[in-house]
Structure formats: C-alpha cells, structure tokens
Amino acid sequence: MKITARLMYLLGASFLAVDAIYLVWSLLADNFELIGLMTMGLSGILCLFLAFYFGRVVKAGGAVPWVEDRLDAEIDDGDPEVGFYSPWSWWPVLLAGSLAIMFVGVAISAWIVMIAVPLLAVCIVGWVYEYYRGYFAR
Structure with a gap:
C-alpha cells in the first residue's frame, strides 16, 4: 500500500x-x-x-x-476468492433486460418506464432470494 x-x-x-x-x-x-x-x-x-x-x-x-x-509473497497469494456466482442463474440476464427497457423508456417515453420498474423490482427480488426457494434452498 x-x-x-x-x-x-x-x-x-x-x-x-x-x-x-x-x-x-x-x-x-x-x-x-x-x-x-x-x-x-x-x-x-x-x-x-x-x-x-x-x-x-x-x-x-x-x-x-x-x-x-510483501517480499515473501507467492503468485498464488494474489488470487483471492472473489465471490460466489450461480452459473445457472437467469436472473442477471432478466435484470439486464429490464434495465435496458427502463433506459429505452427514459429515452422514448415515460409509460415504458412504468412498465419496466415493476419488472426491475421482480428481477432484483428474484436474484436476491434465489437460494431461499426451490431446489437450491438453504
């Protein structure tokens, strides 16, 4: 540092x-x-x-x-665990799609934003609670 x-x-x-x-x-x-x-x-x-x-x-x-x-550091020491991401999850794709619809709505018309905001909320809740329901529940 x-x-x-x-x-x-x-x-x-x-x-x-x-x-x-x-x-x-x-x-x-x-x-x-x-x-x-x-x-x-x-x-x-x-x-x-x-x-x-x-x-x-x-x-x-x-x-x-x-x-x-550190002078005694090895190459492998600089590669920490970044986090856990689900490789099978479709929620990030749906979230990106709903954000794209919202940005198009900001550029074109406000009624598209009113459609995209609930979709965005559903996608965020689905991604957050992905591991609390279904086959992969913890």
Whole structure:
C-alpha cells in the first residue's frame, strides 16, 4: 500500500503539471478551454486524495499489507476468492433486460418506464432470494 501511495502522489503531481502546461498553452493560443483544464486538474486532485488516504492507512498501521507489498509473497497469494456466482442463474440476464427497457423508456417515453420498474423490482427480488426457494434452498 505504501508503493501505491507513492505512485498516486507521482500520478497526481504529473496530472497537475500537465494541467498547468495545458493552461499556459491554451492561454498563449487564445483558445481557453475549461473542460480539459478541469478534467486534468480534478484527476490530479483525486489522485492526491487517494495517495493521502493510502499514506494515512499505512502510517496508522491498521491495514493488512497487500500481497504486492510483501517480499515473501507467492503468485498464488494474489488470487483471492472473489465471490460466489450461480452459473445457472437467469436472473442477471432478466435484470439486464429490464434495465435496458427502463433506459429505452427514459429515452422514448415515460409509460415504458412504468412498465419496466415493476419488472426491475421482480428481477432484483428474484436474484436476491434465489437460494431461499426451490431446489437450491438453504
């Protein structure tokens, strides 16, 4: 995590340096453009915020060191269990379909959204309670 903090400080400083160069260059060309300036500046500030957070966590000593920071780490140590996902479940597909219908409704007309919202609620409830009913109930 200490290396990540240093990299974030470096990345934030480089974003802010490029932002200053961009500002000078755009002012010299009489073509001031605010969006690029804000994007690079805020990206630099975000990197500095993350670097400060990672540095404080390391300094507090409360963080478990990442596998990348340990010198005795093996390759297999960096591959944790991500989570359990049902390979046979159709609920994520139905949820994506209902979200697609809802976004189409936002783009086209509000009555399509009124159809999609109950369908979306049914799909979320079905996915959450998938293991509480039927053959795979626990």
